[in-house]
Amino acid sequence: MRKIVLMMSVSLDGYMEGPDRDISWHRVDDEVHQDANDFVAGMAGLLSGRVTHDLMADFWPTADADPEAPAVMAEFAAIWREIPKYVYSRTLEHADWNTTIVREVVPEEVRALKERRDAELGPGDLALGGAELAAEFLRHGLVDQIRLYVHPVLIGRGKPLFPDTDTVTGLHLAESRTFGNGVVLLRYDVERD
Structure with missing residues (x-):
């Protein structure tokens, strides 16, 4: 069965964005961007x-x-346009670019999506993005792997990637990689009971 992989960038102090959705502190150079392109x-x-x-x-x-546009950005634009996208929203009425709107996180439906094999979805895992959606998926035990690009910066405040919770989630470090600009990729498998 395919995995759901939470893929996000965070500051060293755990924020996915600063105040007013600021991500100007992200240190995405060609090397980091190419790694993300290859993964996605x-x-x-x-x-x-x-x-x-x-x-x-x-x-x-x-x-x-x-x-x-740098070559890595042009490459990602083509990848993004073609890949199937599922946007979870109660208010969005229309979405283009190979996008399906899903109203609610229903664990059984997500598990069925993980098992689905057809011409539209094909092989490969599912990448998950967005702090609020990630929190919901984590709450339901739907995240199988966490792939974080940790940027060497402390931003002090903003939106944390992981919300406060009373649940302990065990993780196993499966990969780490340091890029030339100081960004560190950490890939964890979520431990299951």
């Missing part, structure tokens, strides 16, 4: 909340139309 290209689909989806849909569909 192997995914069967992307799962995100409305805010994350809107941010992506506002930029990536035409990012490669800019002749000044």
